[in-house]
Amino acid sequence: MRKAGWIVLGTVAGLVTGCAGGPPAKQRPAGDSKPKASQKVKRELPEGMHKLGEGVTTEEGTWKLTPSALTEVTPTSRAKGLPRGWRAAKMTWTLTNKTSEIQQLLDLSPTVRYGAMGKPAAEFTDTGIDGIPDAISDDPPRVKPGGAYTLTVGVAIPADAAGEPVTITTRPSTMFGDTGDVDFFEGPFPGAAGRKDSVLHPRPAPDTRKTLAFGQWKADPQMTVDHVRPEGTAGGRATFSGELTVRNDATVADLPYTPMKKTLRVYYGDELKEADVIPSGIGAADTGFIAPQRAATHTFRFSLPKGAKAESVTVEVTDLGSAEATFEGDVTDRAS
Numbered sequence: 040m041r042k043a044g045w046i047v048l049g050t051v052a053g054l055v056t057g058c059a060g061g062p063p064a065k066q067r068p069a070g071d072s073k074p075k076a077s078q079k080v081k082r083e084l085p086e087g088m089h090k091l092g093e094g095v096t097t098e099e100g101t102w103k104l105t106p107s108a109l110t111e112v113t114p115t116s117r118a119k120g121l122p123r124g125w126r127a128a129k130m131t132w133t134l135t136n137k138t139s140e141i142q143q144l145l146d147l148s149p150t151v152r153y154g155a156m157g158k159p160a161a162e163f164t165d166t167g168i169d170g171i172p173d174a175i176s177d178d179p180p181r182v183k184p185g186g187a188y189t190l191t192v193g194v195a196i197p198a199d200a201a202g203e204p205v206t207i208t209t210r211p212s213t214m215f216g217d218t219g220d221v222d223f224f225e226g227p228f229p230g231a232a233g234r235k236d237s238v239l240h241p242r243p244a245p246d247t248r249k250t251l252a253f254g255q256w257k258a259d260p261q262m263t264v265d266h267v268r269p270e271g272t273a274g275g276r277a278t279f280s281g282e283l284t285v286r287n288d289a290t291v292a293d294l295p296y297t298p299m300k301k302t303l304r305v306y307y308g309d310e311l312k313e314a315d316v317i318p319s320g321i322g323a324a325d326t327g328f329i330a331p332q333r334a335a336t337h338t339f340r341f342s343l344p345k346g347a348k349a350e351s352v353t354v355e356v357t358d359l360g361s362a363e364a365t366f367e368g369d370v371t372d373r374a375s
Contacts, residue, residue, distance in 0.1 A: 084225060085331040087292025091130070091207070091226030096137065098211060098220055102145060103135040109194060109205060111229040112165075118193075120163035125195040128229055129168050132190040136182040143181055144188055145211040146174040150327020153196045153228060154203045155239040156284055157335040163193040175212070194228075202232030208327040221295050223330040239334050241286060250353075253368030260296075261286040264354050264366040276342040279370060281354065286334040295328035302357045305341045307349035314352065315341035 089095055094105035109128040114121055121127055136142045149171070151160040164170045168191050172180055182188045194205065207224045243258030244251050251257060254265045267281035283303070287296045303317040317339050329335045343349060353367040 085290055085292060088223040088225060088330055091205075091224050093224070094133075094135075095222050095224075097222060098145070101136070101138055101142065102211070103133075103137055104147070104209065104222065105133040105135070106207065106224050107131045107133075108226050109229055112168075112193075114163070115166050118163055118165040120161060121165075121193070121195050122161055122197075124198055125161060126198050126201055126228070126230060127163065127165075127193060127195045129191055129193050132171075132192065133187050134182065134190070135187040136184060139184045141181055141183055143179050144172070144174040147171060147190075147209045148212055148327075149192075150208045151194055151205060152208075152327075152333075152335055153200055153205050155237045155334065157206065157329065157333055159336075160205065161195040163195050165193060167191060168193040196228055199234050201228055201230035203228055206330050206333055208330060210328065221292075221328050223292055223295075223328075225330070239286065250365045250367055253366055255366070257364040260363065261288050262356065262364055264356070264364075267352060267354070267368060267370055269370060270340070273342065275345045277347070278340060278342045279352075280338055280340045282336050282338055283356070284334055284336040285329065287329040287331050289331045292331050294331070301363075303339055303341070304355040304357065306353040306355070307343060307347065307351070311353060312347075314343045314347070314349070317341060 084090065091106050091108045094103050096103050107130045109130050111126065111128045114127045118127070132147065134145060134147075151162075152158060153160050162170065170192050171190055174180060180188060196203070196205070204225050205228050208221065209224075210221050241256040241261060241263070243256045243261065246258060248255070251263075253267060254263060256263045262283065262285040264281060264283050267279060270278045270280050272278060283301070285296065287294075289295075305314045305317070306312060307314045327335075349370065351367060351369045353365065355362055356364045356366075
C-alpha cells in the first residue's frame with residue numbers, strides 16, 4: 040500500500056481544526072506517556088469504524104468496498120518492500136461497481152497503521168501480491184456495471200507486533216482529486232501475540248505547563264514528541280530523528296483528524312538557535328486520517344548546523360503558522 044511505511048524528512052501528523060471529542064475513558068498515572076500494556080484492547084470499534092471483512096458502500100452509492108481479513112504468508116525471494124525480520128500478511132480488496140455505467144477504478148489511497156501508537160506498517164509486493172494499480176493514469180483499470188475488481192496487497196509489521204490491531208484508512212480519489220469519503224477498517228494481524236496487547240489512554244499534562252517534556256502529552260490537540268535520538272552525520276551536519284504521535288479523541292468516525300497540517304521547528308541551546316524547519320507538504324508524509332480513539336505516529340528527521348553540538352533540543356509544533364505545542368528534552372539513545 041503506497042501510503043503506508045516509514046516517514047522521511049518532512050511532514051508530521053496534525054489535527055483538523057474543529058475536531059472534538061470526549062475525554063479518554065481511563066486515565067494513567069501522571070508522567071506515564073506509554074500505553075498501559077496490562078490492559079487488553081477492547082475489540083468493540085468506535086461508531087463508524089468497520090471490521091475487516093465488512094463491506095462499505097461509498098461514493099454516494101457508486102462503489103462497495105470490501106477488505107478481507109489479513110492472512111499470514113511466507114514471502115518468496117521475489118518480495119519487494121518487506122523489511123528484514125518483519126512478519127508478512129496479505130489481504131484482498133473487492134471493489135464492486137454499484138452503478139449501471141462503466142466506472143474508472145477508484146484509487147483507494149489506503150493508510151495502514153498497527154498497534155496502540157499507530158506506527159506505520161510496510162507495503163510489499165510478491166508473487167501473487169501485486170499491490171494497488173495506478174488508477175490515476177491515461178488508461179486506468181475500469182469496471183463494468185455491476186462488476187467487481189479484486190486487489191491483493193501485502194502488509195508487514197515488526198515480528199513482535201503479531202496479534203496487534205491493524206487499522207486501515209481509505210480516502211478514495213479519482214483523476215479529478217480526492218472524493219472526500221473516508222472509511223476506517225480494523226482487524227488483528229494474524230499470529231500469536233509477541234507482546235502484550237496495549238491500549239492508549241494518555242493523561243495530558245496540566246494546561247499550566249506551557250513547555251512539555253518529551254513524552255508528555257498535550258491536552259488539546261492530543262499529541263506528544265518523544266524518542267529524539269542521534270542518527271549520525273550527513274554533509275558534516277549531525278542528524279537526528281524523533282517521533283510525533285497524535286491521537287484522535289473523538290468517539291465517532293465523522294470527526295476525523297488529518298496529519299498533514301503540522302510544521303516542526305527545532306531549536307538548540309539556551310538561546311534557542313534554530314536548527315531546522317520541517318515543513319508540511321503533500322507527498323512528504325502519510326496523508327491518511329486518524330480513526331476515532333486511535334493514534335498515529337510519524338517519524339521526523341532534522342539536523343544541526345555544521346559544528347553545532349546540543350545535548351537537548353526544543354521542538355515547536357505549529358499549524359498554519361500558529362504554535363500549538365512546545366516540547367523539550369535531552370537527545371538520547373534510549374530505545375523506543
